Amino acid sequence: xxxxxxxxxxxxxxxxxxxxxxxxxxxxxxxxxxxxxxxxxxxxxxxxxxxxxxxxxxxxxxxxxxxxx
Amino acid sequence: xxxxxxxxxxxxxxxxxxxxxxxxxxxxxxxxxxxxxxxxxxxxxxxxxxxxxxxxxxxxxxxxxxxxxxxxxxxxxxxxxxxxxxxxxxxxxxxxxxxxxxxxxxxxxxxxxxxxxxxxxxxxxxxxxxxxxxxxxxxxxxxxxxxxxxxxxxxxxxxxxxxxxxxxxx
Numbered sequence: 173x174x175x176x177x178x179x180x181x182x183x184x185x186x187x188x189x190x191x192x193x194x195x196x197x198x199x200x201x202x203x204x205x206x207x208x209x210x211x212x213x214x215x216x217x218x219x220x221x222x223x224x225x226x227x228x229x230x231x232x233x234x235x236x237x238x239x240x241x
Numbered sequence: 242x243x244x245x246x247x248x249x250x251x252x253x254x255x256x257x258x259x260x261x262x263x264x265x266x267x268x269x270x271x272x273x274x275x276x277x278x279x280x281x282x283x284x285x286x287x288x289x290x291x292x293x294x295x296x297x298x299x300x301x302x303x304x305x306x307x308x309x310x311x312x313x314x315x316x317x318x319x320x321x322x323x324x325x326x327x328x329x330x331x332x333x334x335x336x337x338x339x340x341x342x343x344x345x346x347x348x349x350x351x352x353x354x355x356x357x358x359x360x361x362x363x364x365x366x367x368x369x370x371x372x373x374x375x376x377x378x379x380x381x382x383x384x385x386x387x388x389x390x391x392x393x394x395x396x397x398x399x400x401x402x403x404x405x406x407x408x409x410x411x
Binding site: 189191192194195196198199200201202204205206208209213214216217218220221223224225227228 | 364401403
């Protein structure tokens with residue numbers, strides 16, 4: 173069976189791994205994990221820093237909207 | 242709470258801790274990130290060696306970042322020095338470079354010695370860092386047993402499975 177597309181690859185992965193299938197059932201996005209595992213550890217931490225900076229900006233936007241700052 | 246004054250600067254923190262040869266193991270959410278987790282965490286949890294020499298190094302490294310106890314009432318006296326660290330075990334700090342939790346012990350793992358044994362070396366931002374291994378991270382989440390810890394388990398177990406299958410870059 174070919175596994176040329178992402179959905180087919182994922183389906184194949186789930187079939188062969190009850191752990192991954194259970195995690196996906198619990199709401200874990202396996203595609204995000206596969207993507208991150210293709211990055212270096214530094215790239216993973218750098219992305220976390222970027223996400224936190226975005227959270228701060230969004231929080232401040234809400235505070236500005238409510239006239240809190 | 243995070244604000245623009247204390248954006249997490251993990252790159253600068255790791256460099257600073259290395260410059261001061263502080264002995265620590267990265268645990269918690271940032272350790273999960275290093276292993277590939279997609280969940281965001283806003284503090285850096287470090288399990289630290291509690292001998293006198295390392296406490297001195299830790300103070301030298303972090304004191305210039307103006308650490309204060311997170312969530313403590315304004316004006317509560319807090320001096321970040323060796324006697325203070327010796328008198329306590331776990332400290333939740335806000336610093337100029339983000340929130341840092343200093344943990345003398347990690348649930349399900351133990352103190353620094355055990356955490357180090359259960360850690361792996363990673364190069365992050367060009368700095369060599371010890372990071373709690375996935376198996377120990379899972380054990381610590383199980384032992385901590387809070388809702389947020391248990392919620393993290395399915396993802397960590399999936400990551401362990403993917404690592405075992407050889408799907409990780411490190």
